[in-house]
Amino acid sequence: MSTVDQAAVTRVKDAVAARGNGAVLSATQPHPDTLRFVIEKNAMRAAVAGLVKELRARFLISVGTDQRPLTGDFSILHLFSLDQDHLYVLLESSVSEKDPWIESITDLVPGANWAEREFRDAIGVRPDGHPDPRRLLLADDWPEGVFPLRRDFPYNYKPPRAENVRPQMLEPPKGASVLPIGPFFPVLEEPAYWRMFVEGETVVGCDTRIFYNHRGIEKLGDSVMTYNEIPYLAERICGICGFIHSTCYCQAVEKAAGIEVPRRARYIRTIMLELERIHSHLLWLGIAGHIIGFETILMQTWRVREPVMWLCEEISGNRKTYGMNTVGGLRRNLANQIMPKLLETLGRVEKETVAIRDAVIGDTTLQARTKGVGTLTNEWAKQVCVVGPPARASGVAIDARVDHPYAAYDEIPPRIATEEAGDTWARVLVRIAELLDSIRLVRDALAAIPPGPICADIKEEIPPGRFGLSVVEAPRGEAVHFVLTGGDNRPYRWRVRAPTYPNLQAMPAMVEGANIADVPITLGSLDPCFSCTERLETIDRTTNEVRVYSGAELLEMSRRRVCPGGAR
Amino acid sequence: MFLSKLREALICLKAGRVTLDYPLAPQEPKPGFRGKITIDADLCFGCGGCANVCPANVIVLSDTEQHRRTIEFYWRRCTYCGRCEEVCPEKAIRLSQQFETATNDPQDMYMRLEVFMGPCQRCGRCFPPPTALDRMMNTGFREGPRGGRA
Numbered sequence: 001m002s003t004v005d006q007a008a009v010t011r012v013k014d015a016v017a018a019r020g021n022g023a024v025l026s027a028t029q030p031h032p033d034t035l036r037f038v039i040e041k042n043a044m045r046a047a048v049a050g051l052v053k054e055l056r057a058r059f060l061i062s063v064g065t066d067q068r069p070l071t072g073d074f075s076i077l078h079l080f081s082l083d084q085d086h087l088y089v090l091l092e093s094s095v096s097e098k099d100p101w102i103e104s105i106t107d108l109v110p111g112a113n114w115a116e117r118e119f120r121d122a123i124g125v126r127p128d129g130h131p132d133p134r135r136l137l138l139a140d141d142w143p144e145g146v147f148p149l150r151r152d153f154p155y156n157y158k159p160p161r162a163e164n165v166r167p168q169m170l171e172p173p174k175g176a177s178v179l180p181i182g183p184f185f186p187v188l189e190e191p192a193y194w195r196m197f198v199e200g201e202t203v204v205g206c207d208t209r210i211f212y213n214h215r216g217i218e219k220l221g222d223s224v225m226t227y228n229e230i231p232y233l234a235e236r237i238c239g240i241c242g243f244i245h246s247t248c249y250c251q252a253v254e255k256a257a258g259i260e261v262p263r264r265a266r267y268i269r270t271i272m273l274e275l276e277r278i279h280s281h282l283l284w285l286g287i288a289g290h291i292i293g294f295e296t297i298l299m300q301t302w303r304v305r306e307p308v309m310w311l312c313e314e315i316s317g318n319r320k321t322y323g324m325n326t327v328g329g330l331r332r333n334l335a336n337q338i339m340p341k342l343l344e345t346l347g348r349v350e351k352e353t354v355a356i357r358d359a360v361i362g363d364t365t366l367q368a369r370t371k372g373v374g375t376l377t378n379e380w381a382k383q384v385c386v387v388g389p390p391a392r393a394s395g396v397a398i399d400a401r402v403d404h405p406y407a408a409y410d411e412i413p414p415r416i417a418t419e420e421a422g423d424t425w426a427r428v429l430v431r432i433a434e435l436l437d438s439i440r441l442v443r444d445a446l447a448a449i450p451p452g453p454i455c456a457d458i459k460e461e462i463p464p465g466r467f468g469l470s471v472v473e474a475p476r477g478e479a480v481h482f483v484l485t486g487g488d489n490r491p492y493r494w495r496v497r498a499p500t501y502p503n504l505q506a507m508p509a510m511v512e513g514a515n516i517a518d519v520p521i522t523l524g525s526l527d528p529c530f531s532c533t534e535r536l537e538t539i540d541r542t543t544n545e546v547r548v549y550s551g552a553e554l555l556e557m558s559r560r561r562v563c564p565g566g567a568r
Numbered sequence: 569m570f571l572s573k574l575r576e577a578l579i580c581l582k583a584g585r586v587t588l589d590y591p592l593a594p595q596e597p598k599p600g601f602r603g604k605i606t607i608d609a610d611l612c613f614g615c616g617g618c619a620n621v622c623p624a625n626v627i628v629l630s631d632t633e634q635h636r637r638t639i640e641f642y643w644r645r646c647t648y649c650g651r652c653e654e655v656c657p658e659k660a661i662r663l664s665q666q667f668e669t670a671t672n673d674p675q676d677m678y679m680r681l682e683v684f685m686g687p688c689q690r691c692g693r694c695f696p697p698p699t700a701l702d703r704m705m706n707t708g709f710r711e712g713p714r715g716g717r718a
């Protein structure tokens with residue numbers, strides 16, 4: 001277990017106290033790796049500035065909670081991670097119902113942009129001075145002044161339909177044309193609407209409207225489901241990293257309730273998490289190849305991936321949505337007779353992955369299509385708090401498995417693979433290195449797996465009013481779950497942040513100056529999943545001429561890297 | 569460049585054909601697969617533990633008469649998590665190996681079970697016969713802090 005340095009704790013306390021100017025109401029250490037400060041809302045901005053500027057803290061997410069039934073106020077939490085010191089820092093402020101606003105921190109931390117807009121939409125606390133206060137979470141036809149995450153809002157309320165609503169989008173810069181992508185598009189796993197501002201075939205900026213697929217699971221979690229039903233809901237947040245979300249949720253509850261998970265359960269969780277990373281990275285590699293028209297790599301990586309899926313089915317009873325996690329441990333043991341088969345399959349996957357890597361690494365067509373495409377600079381990656389392979393490919397060496405060890409990663413540490421270039425090719429290299437390291441991790445875990453129980457015996461109710469914060473490194477980056485325990489056998493607040501949430505915020509910087517044909521692979525290199533496409537249209541503003549491209553045409557464009565009217 | 573193309577071609581050639589003949593040839597799931605739920609009506613004594621823990625609320629319990637408890641399974645919404653199987657004290661409910669459940673008729677995905685119960689002399693509510701009470705306390709409802717619905 002990585003120990004938390006007491007000097008770091010003191011340093012954080014001093015920094016917050018110095019900037020807070022006596023407005024720090026309490027400073028506690030509820031878990032060994034977590035510091036919690038309750039600050040008056042006037043001093044929040046100064047405290048955040050202290051953390052970010054002096055201690056290089058990385059912003060995770062904001063949580064807005066309606067605590068009116070308990071304290072009479074709303075509470076706004078900003079979560080930070082000090083990766084070098086293995087510490088989480090929580091800054092909490094209460095905001096009165098009569099005067100629901102708090103100073104925005106987006107100019108200090110650009111990555112807080114969406115998080116602040118989200119708590120404004122969800123509980124109605126206005127981030128004052130926010131540079132882009134448009135709607136984010138709620139649908140465009142949702143009535144004003146109705147906040148779904150407030151406690152007095154019933155979970156099954158359906159607002160009346162509104163007519164003639166459209167998303168509020170930014171105006172393109174003068175002289176630029178608009179190229180809408182979405183809401184349905186092949187490289188996005190959920191409906192998302194992008195407007196690329198183009199001059200000729202060069203992208204000069206972009207705007208986005210997302211959250212078309214918002215399913216209100218956080219509301220369900222705190223009003224309908226119970227502690228042990230939520231893992232199955234959490235598992236369905238993502239089709240690829242389901243086990244990651246259920247593990248993350250369970251760990252947050254276990255941390256809140258002080259439940260000690262048996263060592264064997266932590267090892268099996270590690271094995272399943274790594275198997276998920278293996279098949280996710282193989283899937284990504286195939287799809288990245290597909291986008292740029294390199295079908296060989298798609299067919300071959302998916303062929304290699306399939307035995308891993310069968311293995312997961314044999315271990316858990318299902319290819320995906322394993323249903324293995326429960327609060328306190330696991331429901332299904334790893335049978336000893338599967339282990340030789342597991343090792344054999346992994347050996348084969350490793351051999352074939354290495355063969356594919358050696359073949360494609362010298363392929364100049366692949367390099368020509370990915371090198372220098374979608375570059376994310378180290379500085380901006382830190383500013384927008386990008387996570388996972390996109391961050392590591394830009395030289396930001398963060399990995400929740402190392403920085404905040406969970407499951408069995410304290411005993412079998414992973415190696416962080418980093419690249420400096422920050423382009424799509426660097427992301428390919430990082431993911432292949434991680435894939436091979438995951439195979440090693442599963443082998444190490446299988447060699448060291450201890451016997452024993454797989455689930456903690458929980459006799460008492462989970463006490464209300466405690467909180468747990470858990471971060472799990474998903475294939476796409478880190479997933480963050482925050483749980484505030486409540487009565488009625490269910491959480492009072494459950495906050496989920498998926499890894500694509502911060503990564504998508506880096507998109508505008510990545511596509512700026514790019515060619516239109518590079519947009520699909522740039523989106524794809526962030527590893528959102530891929531659904532079927534509808535269409536893409538370009539509008540030339542000067543002539544109002546509309547040209548509609550089908551998905552097939554666009555993919556073709558991406559593969560040939562030609563553009564209408566372009567010279568390439 | 570040429571070398572890597574050659575290597576790629578070799579990988580493809582070496583792999584050969586990997587697709588399965590399903591659905592022309594039957595495909596057996598792996599042991600431990602979680603498929604369609606089956607219920608052994610003779611074993612069920614109506615404790616309702618399964619309805620208590622079902623995350624998707626597929627299992628609905630209603631005490632229609634004093635002596636009769638109806639358990640309905642709307643398993644078209646089933647997520648095949650297997651919690652019901654896990655908590656059933658009599659192992660009356662099980663997840664089978666059956667996965668080919670596509671149908672045109674939603675009624676095919678509905679099951680209804682009626683269990684005769686012993687009504688309480690004081691409150692009139694249905695209970696399993698007294699001898700089974702101990703068994704019931706053993707599994708389905710021990711889940712309280714971990715999974716019971718308050």
